[in-house]
Amino acid sequence: MSQVFEPDELTVQEKLDRCEAILHYRFIDHELLERCLTHASVAKTRLASNERLEFLGDAILGTIICEMLYHRFPEAAEGELTRIKSALVSRNTCAAITRELGLDDCLLLGKGLAIHNDVPSSIMAGVIEALVAGVYFDGGMEACRRLIERLFGQRFEQTTQFDRSRNFKSQLQQFSQKSFGETPIYQVLDEKGPDHSKCFQVSAVIGPQTFPSAWGNSKKEAEQRAACNALLEIQGEQGDSSASRP
Numbered sequence: 001m002s003q004v005f006e007p008d009e010l011t012v013q014e015k016l017d018r019c020e021a022i023l024h025y026r027f028i029d030h031e032l033l034e035r036c037l038t039h040a041s042v043a044k045t046r047l048a049s050n051e052r053l054e055f056l057g058d059a060i061l062g063t064i065i066c067e068m069l070y071h072r073f074p075e076a077a078e079g080e081l082t083r084i085k086s087a088l089v090s091r092n093t094c095a096a097i098t099r100e101l102g103l104d105d106c107l108l109l110g111k112g113l114a115i116h117n118d119v120p121s122s123i124m125a126g127v128i129e130a131l132v133a134g135v136y137f138d139g140g141m142e143a144c145r146r147l148i149e150r151l152f153g154q155r156f157e158q159t160t161q162f163d164r165s166r167n168f169k170s171q172l173q174q175f176s177q178k179s180f181g182e183t184p185i186y187q188v189l190d191e192k193g194p195d196h197s198k199c200f201q202v203s204a205v206i207g208p209q210t211f212p213s214a215w216g217n218s219k220k221e222a223e224q225r226a227a228c229n230a231l232l233e234i235q236g237e238q239g240d241s242s243a244s245r246p
Contacts, residue, residue, distance in 0.1 A: 012108065018166070019086055019106040022133065025147060030225065034108070036134035039123060041110030050130035057129030060136055062089055064148045068156065083225060086212055087232035088155060094125035097151055098224050103127055168227035176206050186223045190215055204230040 010018070016033055027033040036050050043049035055119075065088050070082050087093065096186050098104055104119055107127060128151065136144040149156075176184050187210070190201040202222035203213040211230035216222030 006213065010105065015106040015108065019103065019131075022101050022103055023135070023147060024108070024150060025139070025143065027134070029138050032134050036130040037106055037127065038108045039126075041167055042108050050126065053130035053133040054126045055129075055133075056136070057131065058089075060144060061129060061132050061148060064145055065089055065152065065156075068149075079225065083214060083232075086229065087235075088152060090212075090233065091121060091125040092233060093155055093171035094128040094153075095121035097155065098124040098127055101151075101192060103131075129213055168224050168231060172204060172206075172227040172230050175231070180206060182207050184227070186219075186226060188219065188222075202226045206230070 010239070012034065015037065016027075016030060018036060019033065035048070036053055038049050040051060042048050062085065065085050066081070069085055070131040073081065073084075104124055104127075107119065107123070109119070109123075132144060132148060135147045172184050176182055185205050186201050187205055188200055189203055192199050197217075199215055199217055200218065200219050200222040201213050201215050202225075204223075204226040206209045211226065213231055214222055214225030214229050216225050
């Protein structure tokens with residue numbers, strides 16, 4: 001069995017080495033890798049943290065995932081591709097991947113965060129985006145694409161194999177009543193178009209939680225898509241909470 005280190009036992013160099021091993025990618029510019037892992041809580045200035053890299057990485061990640069979906073589903077409509085993409089690049093999914101791979105042990109955090117085992121999901125998600133941008137700068141778009149395929153491969157298969165013929169409203173209702181003792185409600189957020197051809201934007205709501213919205217050519221269709229968004233997000237949250245590392 002390999003030795004397990006606690007985060008505070010690792011030096012900066014050990015964290016960089018571990019990160020490269022996890023990513024199966026060796027950086028030419030190790031200062032860039034260090035910045036990818038540096039949270040604002042420990043950086044000398046916010047510009048020295050990974051925040052700017054997160055900004056770029058978010059866009060690159062979305063673009064490559066969209067390209068993968070475009071080629072995988074040549075007959076899927078824009079709305080369905082958007083729904084699947086939103087689930088794949090969500091903060092919950094990125095944070096779950098960070099924990100599952102052990103990238104959270106590689107983070108460079110301020111003392112206030114480093115002493116806690118439960119690092120916020122927003123920080124967990126941000127490091128994936130920063131690393132995507134880092135690999136893009138260090139090795140180019142093809143290296144970045146290969147990284148994303150490795151990091152998101154399993155999630156991509158799980159999400160895209162999600163049965164699109166399911167009655168999502170029924171599935172969500174059964175889950176919600178069993179898990180929370182509540183029935184989902186659906187809120188119409190917006191509508192567009194003439195009376196004879198309206199589109200509706202709807203969100204599913206369970207208790208205090210509102211899930212990502214969806215558009216449909218009717219309220220019924222929008223509600224089904226909103227229920228599907230909710231199920232996908234719950235799926236991501238469950239993967240996050242059940243993630244374990246050796």
